Amino acid sequence: MLSMSAANDTALSPLLHNLNPEQLVAVTLPAEHALILAGAGSGKTRVLTTRIAWLLQNGYVSPGGILAVTFTNKAAKEMKTRLSAMLPVNVNGMWIGTFHGLCNRFLRAHYKNAGLPQAFQILDTQDQLSAIKRLCKQHNIDGERFPPKQMGWFIGNCKEEGLRPKDVVASDPDTRKKVEIYQLYEDQCQREGVVDFGELMLRSYELLRDNTAIREHYQRRFRHILIDEFQDTNKLQYAWIKMIAGQGSDGLLNGGGGSVLAVGDDDQSIYAFRGARVGNMTDFVREFAVQRQIKLEENYRSYSNILDSANALISHNSRRLGKNLRTAQGAGEPVRVYEAPSDFLEAQWMVDEMKQLIRDDVERKEIAVLYRSNAQSRVIETTLFNAAIPYRVYGGQRFFERKEIKDALAYLRILENPNDDTSFLRVVNFPARGIGARSLELLQDEAKATGCSLHDAVSTLTGRPGALIAGFVAKLDVLREQTADKTLKDIVTLMLDQSGLLEHYRNDREGEDRIENLDELVNAAESFVMQEGFGREAPGMAQLASAPNALTQSPASQGLSGDALNAAPDEFGDTGETLSPLQAFLTHAALEAGDNMAAAGQDAIQLMTVHSSKGLEFDCVFITGMEEGLFPHENSLSDRDGLEEERRLAYVAITRARKRLYLSHSQTRMLHGQTRFNLKSRFFDELPEECLKYLTPKQQPMPAGGGFGGSWGNGYATNSGAGRAYSTGATASFGTYSAPQKEVARKEDPTGLQKGQKVFHAKFGEGTVLTLEGAGDDARAQINFPRHGTKWLALSVAKLTPVP
DNA sequence: TTTTACACGGTTTTT
DNA sequence: CCGTGTAAAA
Numbered sequence A: 001m002l003s004m005s006a007a008n009d010t011a012l013s014p015l016l017h018n019l020n021p022e023q024l025v026a027v028t029l030p031a032e033h034a035l036i037l038a039g040a041g042s043g044k045t046r047v048l049t050t051r052i053a054w055l056l057q058n059g060y061v062s063p064g065g066i067l068a069v070t071f072t073n074k075a076a077k078e079m080k081t082r083l084s085a086m087l088p089v090n091v092n093g094m095w096i097g098t099f100h101g102l103c104n105r106f107l108r109a110h111y112k113n114a115g116l117p118q119a120f121q122i123l124d125t126q127d128q129l130s131a132i133k134r135l136c137k138q139h140n141i142d143g144e145r146f147p148p149k150q151m152g153w154f155i156g157n158c159k160e161e162g163l164r165p166k167d168v169v170a171s172d173p174d175t176r177k178k179v180e181i182y183q184l185y186e187d188q189c190q191r192e193g194v195v196d197f198g199e200l201m202l203r204s205y206e207l208l209r210d211n212t213a214i215r216e217h218y219q220r221r222f223r224h225i226l227i228d229e230f231q232d233t234n235k236l237q238y239a240w241i242k243m244i245a246g247q248g249s250d251g252l253l254n255g256g257g258g259s260v261l262a263v264g265d266d267d268q269s270i271y272a273f274r275g276a277r278v279g280n281m282t283d284f285v286r287e288f289a290v291q292r293q294i295k296l297e298e299n300y301r302s303y304s305n306i307l308d309s310a311n312a313l314i315s316h317n318s319r320r321l322g323k324n325l326r327t328a329q330g331a332g333e334p335v336r337v338y339e340a341p342s343d344f345l346e347a348q349w350m351v352d353e354m355k356q357l358i359r360d361d362v363e364r365k366e367i368a369v370l371y372r373s374n375a376q377s378r379v380i381e382t383t384l385f386n387a388a389i390p391y392r393v394y395g396g397q398r399f400f401e402r403k404e405i406k407d408a409l410a411y412l413r414i415l416e417n418p419n420d421d422t423s424f425l426r427v428v429n430f431p432a433r434g435i436g437a438r439s440l441e442l443l444q445d446e447a448k449a450t451g452c453s454l455h456d457a458v459s460t461l462t463g464r465p466g467a468l469i470a471g472f473v474a475k476l477d478v479l480r481e482q483t484a485d486k487t488l489k490d491i492v493t494l495m496l497d498q499s500g501l502l503e504h505y506r507n508d509r510e511g512e513d514r515i516e517n518l519d520e521l522v523n524a525a526e527s528f529v530m531q532e533g534f535g536r537e538a539p540g541m542a543q544l545a546s547a548p549n550a551l552t553q554s555p556a557s558q559g560l561s562g563d564a565l566n567a568a569p570d571e572f573g574d575t576g577e578t579l580s581p582l583q584a585f586l587t588h589a590a591l592e593a594g595d596n597m598a599a600a601g602q603d604a605i606q607l608m609t610v611h612s613s614k615g616l617e618f619d620c621v622f623i624t625g626m627e628e629g630l631f632p633h634e635n636s637l638s639d640r641d642g643l644e645e646e647r648r649l650a651y652v653a654i655t656r657a658r659k660r661l662y663l664s665h666s667q668t669r670m671l672h673g674q675t676r677f678n679l680k681s682r683f684f685d686e687l688p689e690e691c692l693k694y695l696t697p698k699q700q701p702m703p704a705g706g707g708f709g710g711s712w713g714n715g716y717a718t719n720s721g722a723g724r725a726y727s728t729g730a731t732a733s734f735g736t737y738s739a740p741q742k743e744v745a746r747k748e749d750p751t752g753l754q755k756g757q758k759v760f761h762a763k764f765g766e767g768t769v770l771t772l773e774g775a776g777d778d779a780r781a782q783i784n785f786p787r788h789g790t791k792w793l794a795l796s797v798a799k800l801t802p803v804p
Numbered sequence B: 001t002t003t004t005a006c007a008c009g010g011t012t013t014t015t
Numbered sequence C: 001c002c003g004t005g006t007a008a009a010a
Helices: A006-012 A021-027 A044-057 A073-086 A099-109 A125-138 A148-160 A173-192 A197-210 A212-221 A235-244 A279-287 A304-314 A343-359 A374-386 A403-416 A421-427 A437-450 A454-460 A463-483 A488-499 A501-507 A512-532 A541-545 A555-560 A564-572 A581-591 A640-654 A682-686 A719-728
Strands: A034-038 A066-070 A095-098 A121-123 A194-196 A224-227 A259-264 A292-296 A335-342 A367-371 A391-393 A605-609 A618-623 A657-671 A674-677 A692-694 A758-761 A765-773 A780-785 A789-794 A800-803
Touching (some): A021 A292, A034 A279, A095 A099, A125 A148, A125 A173, A125 A194, A125 A437, A148 A194, A148 A197, A148 A235, A173 A421, A212 A235, A403 A421, A421 A454, A512 A581
Parallel strands (some): A034 A259, A066 A224
Antiparallel strands (some): A657 A674
């Protein structure tokens, strides 16, 4: 069995059926470091899961020897589901999860070594921000010079770079102050027993780095490490992987670590803005001395007109690892290009087109609208709404992030940890109890002076404010007693009642939705208990140990005695320490903010940003707002890396489509209350003509000497004009999409400038006008200066000379 | 303490 | 245009 070759396996194992040659190679790789370049729609997830199943089935590794890391909970869940469909294995016991989820698991198991309380709570971004705000107020830090948001960003970045306050090189006073705040923040978190997302990663990394026994244990244990979406890893995550794989240039390598299989696609790297480093892919190849790179280029998703367009577009990027998608499917339909006079009419056209598609029996959920920025969804939503077409928007507020849910969670957290000051302050006066800012200031001063938590400082306060806060604390203490041996569901119910949250919203005329959500929280608690099997078996780490024969029916199970599943927790004596259901639930809430889709219509048009479309696919895709300044976004135009990321974004968008792809752009667009004139995106020029079909007459290319890019109707320039057309909703009268654009006499702009015109600026030199905005004194122009990038200039201030 | 007014800023996002 | 957040008034 063990000596069986891959070829024989193919014949015998149904696992390997229907894999193409490259996929088969990837799945059956020997135990060595490897990089898989998996193009869009090339069956990446399938390869990853089949690889794990294959390793397990052939007894090359036990379930405990696998470490599989993803970025999103969704991806982790998908992997688990597919894996358990292939093999009778207890996937919940396996180390398959997100970076943060796995770090959490790791830190819980070794909380003592990590210097954390067993029940540490996790701060999400909101919590982190309010913690920083509180800290700044406490220490009289100028919120103007050091905005809390930026501080959060600064702290997060430091952690991603693996830098503690002492490690940050601060040359200027501003940075020194920031580092000081960073240190204060760290102290505060430590004191309150909370960690933010960055801390989960960094603390895990440091523990591995500094504790030889633990490091070597995990290096021995994880024989196969699989990383999904490798192009999205940041510096710290890569360092973490090196550490756990026993592969590093920092003297901590011992060669005994497992094999790393990195799966990624440099062309789909779209998260540089949040710290992702595509460079990790090349670093990985170098530092791990990777011998095998496998390219998965066979695309099973799209027809070739779509694929060729994507290939042509992305070929304009430099510094690629090099990859070209191909398909066995035919050319398919051409990519349709549409130019609208206004964003509103663009939406109108799109809705008309959708109606036709729906008439042709395309399911609504197979139609997706992609846009670069969220602001664009508004017009589309209203148009769809008016047409009574069901739709759903991705990326709204998520369940555990809603205000009322966060309030409820804060109460629960205080029950668990009375020293959680963030949660304390959040709900001490909500619902209102007559505890004002003044009283809280006194309390905070007292706590600061004594160095204790707000909860512990309460007894020192006197007078009416003191009594009120003491009352609040007493109430919670009673509630803590009451809930001590209750089920999670009962705890939540009791809390909702005793805190007065439910009553508060019952008295609120508009509180119905909130009550509904709070009810949903009770349900969530109940189903969480069911899912995790609390009350029957020991939770958390113990669950891991309770699955020695996970592969019960597998022929390989005989080879699994002395399984790493058992070894891990036992060796460190952590199995006895388990999280209470409430603690586990709170962790779950922080780590999985829940569904971020709007209420699920059964069959609805899908609306989302290009970013959130990654990993999804649809029969028909509309990519809207393909305009200069929007896509590529103006903020990304200044440097080449920015532009290349925009191009990858467009590549991701295009490769979402299976059968039919529409690209549309509009001459005018309402943005920030002003009508903007946009040129069509440069990306159009990078697509192969033979794959395209113009639904509107093609714009004239911009003459080399500057000049004028296309025409726009002045009639759409005013708000009222667009507004009127909008409210009539007279779809029949919008015959614009087949009719050629009216050639409107070009009115001389009062500023004397036109788009595409070359101008001269004393400082920036010669440039081209990209966008004109506003009028009179507010008039601004976006100008691209080849030497200095793209600038926004106020025309009333900047001295510009037109160049012929 | 709650309500109302004005200023400000506005890519992309997961954990 | 439109939501957020802080400052002033009821």
